[in-house]
Amino acid sequence: MTSVNSPDPAPFDLLDPDAPGPALLLCDHASNAVPAWCAGGDLGLSAADMARHIAWDPGAAGVTRRLAQELRAPAVMSRFSRLVIDPNRGADDPTLVMKLYDGSIIPANRDAGPAEVARRRALAYDPYHDAIAARIDAMLARGTTPHLVSIHSFAPKLRGKPPRPWHVGVLWAHDDRLAPPLIARLRAEGDLVVGDNEPYTGRLEGDCMDRHGTRRGLPHVLIELRNDLIADAPGQAAWAARLVRLLAGLIPVAGDA
Secondary structure, eight states, X not given: OOOSSOOOOOXXXXXXTTOOOSEEEEETTOOOOOOTTTGGGOOSOOHHHHHSTTTSOTTHHHHHHHHHHHHTOOXXXXXXXXXXXXXXXXXXXXXXXXXXXXXXXXXXXXXXXXXXXXXXXXXXXXXXXXXXXXXXXXXXXXXXXXXXXXXXXXXXXXXXXXXXXXXXXXXXXXXXXXXXXXXXXXXXXXXXXXXXXXXXXXXXXXXXXXXXXXXXXXXXXXXXXXXXXXXXXXXXXXXXXXXXXXXXXXXXXXXXX
């Protein structure tokens, strides 16, 4: 698990930037780290809360790393907790800096006003999105059409809510080049409950896929994996292998895009 209270100010990891692609892997909620520049590296939550899904997407980073390796693709991954600032929200979204999440009050965010939000944007949110845009530009410049694949995870159950039935969800809005055929292939596996824009909707204006996929006309899909299925290395490896197999033919092989 990524360590909490990391002093490292780097807001993102860039994996294998010169990989041929054409997939470009993204992981918006790869880390639960709180940089030292944010509330002294402590949001006022317990270690147990910081390990929960409210602070990051458990398992998503491991799946992303394996996918990037198997697909010979670059990857951009966050290095800060979604509770510092959420890179999968539009810049004007009121939940950009969460004050309450799944029953937990975030003490260091309680009084975060516009100036603090702007500071966090400049130090974490904007550099993360700039890194994605730069990687897209570099791939386009060499004649490769990036196919964006964003990896997330979700909790099997929220506090006070019934268990979620899905094993995996595929989130999408207007672009139908990757999401609908992937949903069909996942359902054809026969052993999965597959959500189509569940447990969340992919139709959020200004979110990461809207910003870098829809607005740039690029093929894209957001995949949500139930986090108990990818809680350890074997689970992450199994799901990465399954996704590589199911994405075959939907994303061109390296050198063909």
